Amino acid sequence: MIIMEVKEKNNSTLNKSRTILFGFELNRSQTVLILISSFIGLFTISYELFGFSIFYLIYLIFGTLPDYLSNPEQYLYHVFIYNFALTITKIVVSIIFLYLSIITLKRILKIDNNKIESNRKIIHQDRIVNWLGFKLSHDQSILVFCLSLAGILFTAQFFIASLTPPLYMPEMCCNTIMKTPLEDLCCIPIGPNWFRSHELLINYARIVLSGIFLILFFYSLITTRRGKPITPNKKIAKTYGLLVFIASIIIFLLYLTRFFCHIFLFTELAHILGINPIPTNSYQTNDFINVITILIISLSLLIGSYFIKESPHKEIKLNESLTWFHIKLTPKKAIFLLSLSILFIFLFGYTFLTEVFITNRYFRLYFPNFLFLIIPYGLIIILCYYTIDKIVKRGRLDKFIESIEDSKEITTRWFKFNLTHLYSLIFFSLSIGFLIIFIYQLMGFRIVIEIMQLDPNIAMYSLLIFISYMYMVIILGLFFIATIYTIKQTIPSIKSR
């Protein structure tokens, strides 16, 4: 009888506090995490879209296109098309992400959320999902769902970015020219500055890699929406084990491609591509050993991650105090730190993936450079993950949320939404993070313009460059206004007790 009463009470609390988003039933902590992500998405994607992508498209239409039409022989046709295709894909992907962020934000901030999705099939909390041999909890399946959605859109960009190498030479690649990410992956060193590859190899690699990634992502999208009821004996995967698995499988697939490039260029199998096998040398052998080492490490991590498991019902110590690097975390400090950690993990994660798979400007997939990239970015991402994990795990976040919502409620107006105390605190924390990022951007602009001013060849710059800077500074100004407005509206949340 008592159990029944407790269950009913729990159900009524759950109905009152639950949110349904894209069919998923979310509890308070899941809602908070998704709200933080959508707010970050709203600011970063719109800044990227209006500040850079759309501007670059206008620049291509009004700057490069007239030059190309008036003097086509001076331009490489495929370089021109490559830039157009990449920019348009980037804009489409950004619009989709922005739309998803806005929809999510609106649904979470709306009070009558449950009415919207009452007719749809709801994916409930108490389930276990079987995904590639892993047993996932509801939290983890939402994480995999979000990553798959992002992965599909990212793969589209990767496919276009690898489509037509800008300065492509069919067989010989030199490291002094700009290479696409895939070209970098498929070019094998045969000297201190010389690499070899083949056009067919790059084309096949692009199609096969994109295809495998898309199949994996679509499979994940479908399977994460299914599930079985929780059974007490079954153990589920640990989140960090899951993330190690995802990172390992991506690295494994990429370096497997490089392994096949070695096989198809330097062995008798080269005849399949219609070319003569290239004689091996010490540079190629060293690279081959590196590839094999990475394949063995990633495969070990991939297999090892299957054994990192935990029980689905962990005991929660309610009176446990939480410290982060010897700083005692109060609920407000914890929410502040959590918001900033998610912001920086998104920022550095996105920059890392874009650098490696799309732009390929500073860091290369080629082995030594890849390590230089992984160490600094990896350390920041691990620090952010450690913070998030510490605050979120074992129901601590629920406890913090409960504590904030129990205190005196402050309703703040933010554009056309009414924010609760908790949401005000989240928006305040994220706005502080964005203020730091935008100040950094502004300093960057100031430095570039100071350098332009010192340049004796200032007359060489075109008027379009100055106007473009003016446009980007104005867009940055608008984002500053939005950030300062959010801080102003939500600052009472940090002041109140």
Place this chain on the structure above:
Amino acid sequence: MNIPLEILRYIIFLVMGIIFTKWYVEKKAWDGSYRISLTFNLIWKTINFFVLITINLTLEYFWFVFLLKSGEVMILTIITTISWFFLNIFLGIIIFKIIYKQKMQESIILIIIIVIIEMFLDIIINLLSFILYYTLTL
């Protein structure tokens, strides 16, 4: 370093600072007279102006000889921009505390907003001067 352009910037920043400080102080119901606002901004901007000129000239004297010949202009610009930003905020907070006799945290938001606006104005002044220069040379 372009001294006339620096003086023009100084005057624009001073006027903007006076207007913005007066508005903020009145909003907070502190002593909102023009005289105090003018004193605060005059001291802040003047000290900042001279410190910046000293840093710039010192760096130019030592760095131009050794580094700028090899094209290391960027390092000098990065150092001056970052030092200008933090020095501006630090001086602003200290002088505001002395003149308005308010707590330090009360002035942080005001000073940061003024510094951000100054950075925007600085960039826009530079860009407009480029565009003007470009259209005049056409």
